Amino acid sequence: MPQLELSHVSAFYGDAQALFDIDLLLEPGEIVAIIGANGAGKTTVLRTVSGLVKPRDGSIRYDGKNIGASDPWSVVSMGIAHVPEGRRLFKQMSVQENLLMGAYHRKNAADAKTDLDRVFTLFPRLAERREQLAGTMSGGEQQMAAIGRALMARPRLLLLDEPSLGLAPKIVETVFETIRKINREGVGIVLVEQSAQLALETAQRAYLMENGRIVKSGHSTALMDDDAVREAYLGL
Amino acid sequence: MFSMPLSLFSEQIINGIVLGSMYALVASGLTLIWGTMRMLNFAHGEFYMIGGYIFFLLMSSLGIPSYLSAPIAIAVVFVAGIAVQRLAVHPLLGRPQWEFSTLVATLGVSIFLQNAALHIWGERFKTVPYFISGVVDVFGMRLSYQRLLILAVAVGTMLAMWYVLRRTRFGMALRATAMDRDAAMLYGVNVYQVFMLTFGIAAALAGIAATMLSSINSISPWMGAPLMLKGFVVVVLGGLGSFPGAILGGIIIGIVETLGVIAWSSQWREVISFTVLILILWFRPWGLFGVKEEA
Numbered sequence: 329m330p331q332l333e334l335s336h337v338s339a340f341y342g343d344a345q346a347l348f349d350i351d352l353l354l355e356p357g358e359i360v361a362i363i364g365a366n367g368a369g370k371t372t373v374l375r376t377v378s379g380l381v382k383p384r385d386g387s388i389r390y391d392g393k394n395i396g397a398s399d400p401w402s403v404v405s406m407g408i409a410h411v412p413e414g415r416r417l418f419k420q421m422s423v424q425e426n427l428l429m430g431a432y433h434r435k436n437a438a439d440a441k442t443d444l445d446r447v448f449t450l451f452p453r454l455a456e457r458r459e460q461l462a463g464t465m466s467g468g469e470q471q472m473a474a475i476g477r478a479l480m481a482r483p484r485l486l487l488l489d490e491p492s493l494g495l496a497p498k499i500v501e502t503v504f505e506t507i508r509k510i511n512r513e514g515v516g517i518v519l520v521e522q523s524a525q526l527a528l529e530t531a532q533r534a535y536l537m538e539n540g541r542i543v544k545s546g547h548s549t550a551l552m553d554d555d556a557v558r559e560a561y562l563g564l
Numbered sequence: 565m566f567s568m569p570l571s572l573f574s575e576q577i578i579n580g581i582v583l584g585s586m587y588a589l590v591a592s593g594l595t596l597i598w599g600t601m602r603m604l605n606f607a608h609g610e611f612y613m614i615g616g617y618i619f620f621l622l623m624s625s626l627g628i629p630s631y632l633s634a635p636i637a638i639a640v641v642f643v644a645g646i647a648v649q650r651l652a653v654h655p656l657l658g659r660p661q662w663e664f665s666t667l668v669a670t671l672g673v674s675i676f677l678q679n680a681a682l683h684i685w686g687e688r689f690k691t692v693p694y695f696i697s698g699v700v701d702v703f704g705m706r707l708s709y710q711r712l713l714i715l716a717v718a719v720g721t722m723l724a725m726w727y728v729l730r731r732t733r734f735g736m737a738l739r740a741t742a743m744d745r746d747a748a749m750l751y752g753v754n755v756y757q758v759f760m761l762t763f764g765i766a767a768a769l770a771g772i773a774a775t776m777l778s779s780i781n782s783i784s785p786w787m788g789a790p791l792m793l794k795g796f797v798v799v800v801l802g803g804l805g806s807f808p809g810a811i812l813g814g815i816i817i818g819i820v821e822t823l824g825v826i827a828w829s830s831q832w833r834e835v836i837s838f839t840v841l842i843l844i845l846w847f848r849p850w851g852l853f854g855v856k857e858e859a
Contacts, residue, residue, distance in 0.1 A: 401754045412747065418739070418740050418744055420743055421743065425736070428736070430751055434752075477751070481752075
């Protein structure tokens with residue numbers, strides 16, 4: 329059974345339709361990427377899964393269960409963590425408080441401490457800055473904190489929206505290394521990336537979106553060889 | 565004013581702080597609502613008024629002693645706050661133009677409550693006796709026990725609020741909602757519950773101020789209006805959404821107003837606070853502790 333399955337999903341912002349008949353699936357343990365230009369609807373797909381946007385049509389199934397009507401605060405307790413576009417950290421809270429907020433939905437506060445230690449081991453830079461206000465950190469540090477916050481939610485599915493945005497190449501390398509590491513531990517990942525190159529190198533399969541629709545999908549290697557993709561998105 | 569003996573001057577400063585702490589309580593509720601929901605509550609003065617009337621009802625009509633009447637009145641106002649949020653504000657939140665529709669809705673609630681009070685209790689001002697009578701002499705200053713009690717209650721309330729905001733799970737959820745609503749939702753905060761409880765707490769803070777001040781001022785259907793307006797001035801002075809700002813701002817306004825009334829006359833009371841408002845908006849619109857919001 330797929331871990332995540334979107335069938336014929338359509339979504340609107342007010343009267344404007346943002347998603348048209350989206351079919352997407354993620355098998356357990358996979359990394360799947362969504363690529364496409366700005367405004368293609370990639371972020372909206374993630375927001376529909378996490379519950380910030382309610383689909384008007386179609387179904388969203390997580391481990392077989394229909395979650396289309398669920399509130400975001402319920403979705404996270406089912407095991408889906410969303411790292412939104414722009415990180416969206418709690419800027420006037422410290423790094424540590426931000427991480428603890430990641431574990432907010434969990435009733436058991438005691439094991440949050442062990443998870444905190446694990447995040448600090450994964451991101452030593454964050455440990456150094458644990459009392460620092462999140463809004464004063466560099467882009468790369470904020471991205472690490474945002475991913476750390478998501479990990480504190482103990483997700484089995486991670487939704488990452490443009491993790492490379494605004495980051496220097498060296499930092500991007502580190503962040504993506506961590507993403508692969510998280511995936512190796514069994515967490516499914518839906519990766520939205522503007523950098524098609526990066527997305528296709530990281531994910532096993534990918535979906536190409538244009539104007540709210542999926543226009544192509546397949547294994548990353550196949551898409552990398554596709555002429556239309558190469559011309560439009562890989563600059564080749 | 566400047567030829568006053570020191571003891572008299574310090575007495576007035578203390579009175580200013582006492583008055584200011586009450587403004588701070590009213591304002592901190594308004595700033596909490598703005599911070600979490602980004603809306604202005606125009607019914608806030610009526611939470612204060614309900615507090616005063618329920619307090620009066622319990623004390624004068626039912627003969628319940630003040631130390632019980634006050635907590636009960638505050639609890640009633642807390643429930644009233646939740647009810648107003650759930651019935652008048654919540655249904656409007658998902659809809660377009662909610663920043664304006666909620667403002668208008670709370671204005672409607674305000675008018676409704678004022679007239680309800682007028683209908684139930686009439687237009688004659690009601691009074692309640694002091695909690696404690698008498699004065700005490702401290703370093704040559706004559707301070708009434710009532711005013712010292714008010715100060716003690718104010719300080720206690722502020723410490724309790726600090727504890728709730730900084731040391732409880734709910735407080736963390738409230739602060740997260742204020743900083744980034746979407747992110748708060750994504751990590752488990754039911755923001756609709758936060759909104760309801762914020763309204764309840766804000767109303768209760770106004771209710772506390774009402775039980776303290778009702779014996780000094782009197783109780784009428786319109787008693788909340790000037791306090792709400794002053795509350796808005798304090799919120800702007802302290803910085804929209806800043807709880808410490810509301811406290812410091814309230815005390816500043818209280819002191820400035822008390823000294824101003826002595827220097828000029830009590831007819832200038834309202835002019836003073838609004839002059840302060842204009843000056844802030846001119847020189848430092850984000851207030852003392854305001855956070856400049858990013859687009």
